[in-house]
Amino acid sequence: MPNVSASNDTICAIATPPGRGGVGVIRISGPDAFELARRLSARAPEARRFFLADLRDDQGEVIDQALVLGFRGPASFTGEDVVELQTHGSPVVLEMLLERLVRLGARRARPGEFSERAYLNDRMDLAQAEAIADLIAAGTAQAARAASRSLEGVFSRLVDALHHDLVELRVWVEAALDFPDEDVDFLADGQVAARLDALRTRLDELIEQARAGRLLNDGLRVAIIGKPNAGKSSLLNAMTRRDSAIVTDIPGTTRDVLRETIELGGLPVTLADTAGLRDTEDRVEIEGVRRAEREMHAADLLFWVVDIEDEAAHLPPGLPPELPFIRINNKIDRVGREPRREGRSVDLSALEGRGLDLLEQAVREVLGLQSDGGGEFSARQRHIDALVKAREPLDRGARELAATGSGELLAEELRMAAEALAEITGRMSSDELLGHIFSSFCIGK
Ligand code: GDP
Structure with missing residues (x-):
């Protein structure tokens, strides 16, 4: 049932498919999403605005440059505060960033956990949450529509x-x-x-x-x-x-x-x-x-x-x-x-x-x-x-x-x-x- 629990931890995951690509996206959702992004990029995200920033590791070394994009809950996919980091699509870079986020206190998301939170926060119902998976898996244009x-x-x-x-x-x-x-x-x-x-x-x-x-x-x-x-x-x-x-x-x-x-x-x-x-x-x-x-x-x-x-x-x-x-x-x-x-x-x-x-x-x-x-x-x-x-x-x-x-x-x-x-x-x-x-x-x- 929706609204039964508000999650108090912040989750993160790579949102783009495995492998190398032009762009890789990390999604962060939860109460600390904005703060974690600020720690990585040395700048506080703003809702529905993006900026370009260097993302750094614990020693202050640049891991990669990224577009940082913030959404304040409840007007976000999960209904919580969400930040997306768009980096270069290197699995190594993405993994380094995830590890850094975990050291800063985030937790790696379980499969489907972003959608689950969207459901729990009443952003969508169960059938809609299932439709996300079906859209991603669609085998024909008609199925996608x-x-x-x-x-x-x-x-x-x-x-x-x-x-x-x-x-x-x-x-x-x-x-x-x-x-x-x-x-x-x-x-x-x-x-x-x-x-x-x-x-x-x-x-x-x-x-x-x-x-x-x-x-x-x-x-x-x-x-x-x-x-x-x-x-x-x-x-x-x-x-x-x-x-x-x-x-x-x-x-x-x-x-x-x-x-x-x-x-x-x-x-x-x-x-x-x-x-x-x-x-x-x-x-x-x-x-x-x-x-x-x-x-x-x-x-x-x-x-x-x-x-x-x-x-x-x-x-x-x-x-x-x-x-x-x-x-x-x-x-x-x-x-x-x-x-x-x-x-x-x-x-x-x-x-x-x-x-x-x-x-x-x-x-x-x-x-x-x-x-x-x-x-x-x-x-x-x-x-x-x-x-x-x-x-x-x-x-x-x-x-x-x-x-x-x-x-x-x-x-x-x-x-x-x-x-x-x-x-x-x-x-x-x-x-x-x-x-x-x-x-x-x-x-x-
Ligand atoms: P299966 O055993 O049911 O898989 O049959 P096949 O597709 O292997 O066909 C058996 C034979 O019938 C082959 O020699 C085909 O070329 C022939 N055949 C299949 N469909 C047609 C058709 O529409 N017209 C004609 N004239 N021969 C056909």
């Missing part, structure tokens, strides 16, 4: 708004329970059921968006499956536009699992070409088939490649039932057909690389991605888990309300749902918000 939107608070605001409305509905239901003599029977007039339905719909939409957002972060794992010689390796090659898989017309060539990461409309996609799924006596190939099955179970999506002339094609048994797949009818060039898409089925030619755009469309449709390549914001599995956890009590509450017409159980289910949502931002305790809403709720007439 989505993380940046999460960092800016797009996702958090949607979660907060839903949380707020859940609590409001709960207050409403509790009012009906506590004041049964009121003129209006809150529960009977269908309003509560309608509002509950609307909230469930919004939650479902948010889950969908968060799923798309997670894919942007983690990338999509696609397993390419199908009989030997259907054209799996050719498809992988066509999509990566490189000869990374060995293509032959001898069935069973792809014995291991080949993996390639490509960008598909802004989404990082890892394609895994699996060994042909078939009964085989070859021991090496048996291992390949085993790996193919493992790959299939770890995938988000299957490309099921079928030779368009193969009348007897059927999905291999034992697929996870919720795992979506796209059927790819390959080798249209052999039968003189044009690329075509019908929902989750695409006719194409891997050999000629025709129809790949339709495959991309099908991927988008299956995943519910927007045409610009992905979700509105980035999200993590933790967020999806929390959203799904919030949906269960809402579903139960709706059933109970319909069955009993009473709000007794519903109020508790609403409380549980709001609590699950609050885990995402880590910002609000629902009681806090309850107090806020109660204070403006004119019930005591």
